[in-house]
Amino acid sequence: MATEDSTVSSLHRAVQIVRALADAAAEGGMRVSDLGKQLGYTQATTHRLLQQLVDEGLVEQAAHNKRYALSLDFFSLAARAGERGGLRERCRPALLRLGASLGDSVFLLVRAGFDALCLDRWEGPFPIRSFTGDIGGRVPLGVGQGSMAILAHLPEAERDEVMRHNVPRIRHLGALDEVYLRTEVAKVLRQGYANTNSGLIEGMAGVAVPVFDSNGQVVAALSIGTLTARLEGERLPVVVDLLQREARALAAQINPFDRALRRPADSLGGGR
Numbered sequence: 352m353a354t355e356d357s358t359v360s361s362l363h364r365a366v367q368i369v370r371a372l373a374d375a376a377a378e379g380g381m382r383v384s385d386l387g388k389q390l391g392y393t394q395a396t397t398h399r400l401l402q403q404l405v406d407e408g409l410v411e412q413a414a415h416n417k418r419y420a421l422s423l424d425f426f427s428l429a430a431r432a433g434e435r436g437g438l439r440e441r442c443r444p445a446l447l448r449l450g451a452s453l454g455d456s457v458f459l460l461v462r463a464g465f466d467a468l469c470l471d472r473w474e475g476p477f478p479i480r481s482f483t484g485d486i487g488g489r490v491p492l493g494v495g496q497g498s499m500a501i502l503a504h505l506p507e508a509e510r511d512e513v514m515r516h517n518v519p520r521i522r523h524l525g526a527l528d529e530v531y532l533r534t535e536v537a538k539v540l541r542q543g544y545a546n547t548n549s550g551l552i553e554g555m556a557g558v559a560v561p562v563f564d565s566n567g568q569v570v571a572a573l574s575i576g577t578l579t580a581r582l583e584g585e586r587l588p589v590v591v592d593l594l595q596r597e598a599r600a601l602a603a604q605i606n607p608f609d610r611a612l613r614r615p616a617d618s619l620g621g622g623r
Contacts, residue, residue, distance in 0.1 A: 365400050372421050380420030439471050441604050445597040446473045455577040460497035465516050467498035491517045493532045496545040496559035497574035503539035504561045504569035544591050556582045560594040564605040
């Protein structure tokens, strides 16, 4: 029994080390002394556990600064775990609920490089046209409500790079220039959703909210497309509230290593 208790204790401490190294990833890891001090372990215990994690290939030590950090093998394992229950599968019930509640077409968009890709959609009773078209359709980030919701919530430097790349791609659409994109980004960040009707599809309107992963990074957007008259007056805030509720519920379920976030087209399979 004593040996079993000791094993459980060592496992718990090793997990605490892994969590601490994950939190320190942005700083390039931690030294033994700092890690032990933070967790309340002796330096000998910390070093022993770290060495065991190194031997298992889950942690590595940088030669230039002696800091320990999670290894590429660790992230590979996390990525493989993300293959099960992918983003499209997790979000499908939300699309069905929104479609049944609103009666409008609902879209799940994810980022694909400089584009937004339609990963899934639920077709409402009102015939509409959308920027992305059917499942698998792409549109440059910044064109359409779902795409704009993703663009606006990217880290600032990344967002600027996307806009620099995409402005030449959307010039043919007339009003969609860099001034327009920056104005709309500021509006989305201020109000928490995108509902710009650019006029590119006459009579059509939409609204979208960002979907974040468990780390608070934007990974997708939930949006609806409908007739302009159906997003006027008091209905707009009701629609936004429903979208935001579903987005919040999804946040804790989304694995940042989900393959659909890196290679979204691979998740499309044979369609709906």
